[in-house]
Amino acid sequence: MTLEEIRHEIDSLDNQLLTLLNRRMEWVHKVGELKRATKTVIYRPEREKAILDRVKSQNKGPLTADAIEAIYLEIFAAARNIELPERIAYLGPEGSFTHQAAESRFGAMSEYMTLPTIKSVFEAVDTGRAKFGVIPIENNQEGIVYETVDLLNETGVNIAAELKIPVHFALATEAENPSKIKRIYSKDIAFRQCRGFLNKYFEQTQPEEIQVESTSKAAKLAAEDPESAAICSVIAARLFSLPVLFDNIEDNGNNRTRFFILAKDFVNQPSENDKTTLIARLPDTDKPGVLAGFLQDFKRLNINLTKIESRPYKGSEDFNFWFFIELEGYFKDENVQKVFKKHRNYIKWLGSYVKNA
Numbered sequence: 001m002t003l004e005e006i007r008h009e010i011d012s013l014d015n016q017l018l019t020l021l022n023r024r025m026e027w028v029h030k031v032g033e034l035k036r037a038t039k040t041v042i043y044r045p046e047r048e049k050a051i052l053d054r055v056k057s058q059n060k061g062p063l064t065a066d067a068i069e070a071i072y073l074e075i076f077a078a079a080r081n082i083e084l085p086e087r088i089a090y091l092g093p094e095g096s097f098t099h100q101a102a103e104s105r106f107g108a109m110s111e112y113m114t115l116p117t118i119k120s121v122f123e124a125v126d127t128g129r130a131k132f133g134v135i136p137i138e139n140n141q142e143g144i145v146y147e148t149v150d151l152l153n154e155t156g157v158n159i160a161a162e163l164k165i166p167v168h169f170a171l172a173t174e175a176e177n178p179s180k181i182k183r184i185y186s187k188d189i190a191f192r193q194c195r196g197f198l199n200k201y202f203e204q205t206q207p208e209e210i211q212v213e214s215t216s217k218a219a220k221l222a223a224e225d226p227e228s229a230a231i232c233s234v235i236a237a238r239l240f241s242l243p244v245l246f247d248n249i250e251d252n253g254n255n256r257t258r259f260f261i262l263a264k265d266f267v268n269q270p271s272e273n274d275k276t277t278l279i280a281r282l283p284d285t286d287k288p289g290v291l292a293g294f295l296q297d298f299k300r301l302n303i304n305l306t307k308i309e310s311r312p313y314k315g316s317e318d319f320n321f322w323f324f325i326e327l328e329g330y331f332k333d334e335n336v337q338k339v340f341k342k343h344r345n346y347i348k349w350l351g352s353y354v355k356n357a
């Protein structure tokens with residue numbers, strides 16, 4: 001077959017794809033009308049997950065599961081925009097890992113708001129300026145982001161979904177080789193997580209390490225200074241047209257960050273595989289057995305607790321704490337309801353959402 005003939009086949013398939021995609025969107029439009037009439041939310045993470053699982057299991061290749069996921073996430077983003085355009089706020093700057101997380105869920109089509117602080121993302125969602133907000137909640141090497149936990153306690157927004165993305169760092173620079181690098185820009189955490197690499201390649205030259213507030217800022221500075229490098233994400237390097245000299249330079253290849261997608265008054269439908277996040281403000285935690293008794297209730301009802309973090313009451317004279325708790329299950333599950341009812345005055349439910357591996 002000639003190139004022309006092959007391209008002709010591709011063109012004809014593209015026409016069919018386009019027809020099918022538009023037919024899909026006509027049905028999506030009907031879903032949108034139905035949702036408007038019944039005042040229900042557009043974004044349904046559990047439905048998207050079920051579609052993804054189904055199409056991936058039917059796939060016979062040569063497309064990989066990852067490629068299918070990427071294509072479908074764009075289809076969902078386009079579908080949600082047909083139902084109702086929704087703005088997404090995320091913790092910036094552009095090129096940050098949170099930006100990467102937001103795009104991985106909402107696709108390149110959505111309208112984004114880049115905000116400078118976690119608090120400003122909460123505010124944008126709380127006031128309705130953005131429909132969704134994306135913020136980090138924890139890193140599997142560094143632990144929890146306390147600012148996020150505290151804002152979940154203080155504000156009235158829900159968790160609509162969680163997602164986890166691998167965190168890979170690159171050394172990006174205009175310099176031809178490491179010996180020419182006199183300065184390295186990055187965030188404290190990135191320097192910490194790439195120490196082994198830095199020791200190996202820069203033991204002789206000992207470039208100055210300059211801490212800046214984000215890895216995107218590091219990429220921007222390194223793009224302006226050819227004797228320097230940035231430790232940053234590949235998207236940040238790309239954003240500032242900075243060549244990547246080494247990729248995946250982190251000491252631990254299992255480095256992952258978990259993000260929450262925030263929304264106002266958001267309730268998911270149950271899936272087979274849910275997690276619930278809540279805050280418990282137990283009274284009298286200075287008395288023996290109060291916390292143990294509370295935890296015992298979960299054990300008795302066969303509920304698996306996956307996380308408990310204690311946080312101080314701000315402004316309190318004493319050493320009193322509230323708890324950030326995560327468990328397996330949906331908030332309307334019979335056993336979860338029993339605990340919620342028993343402790344109804346002390347529990348603030350933040351969200352039940354499909355568990356993301």
Ligand SMILES: O=C(O)C(=O)C[C@]1(C(=O)O)C=C[C@@H](O)C=C1
Pocket residue numbers: 028031032042043044045047048051075076079080083
């Ligand atoms: O099934 C729905 O509820 C839809 O709105 C359709 C659809 C889709 O494109 O399949 C779009 C957005 C939702 O997040 C889930 C699925």
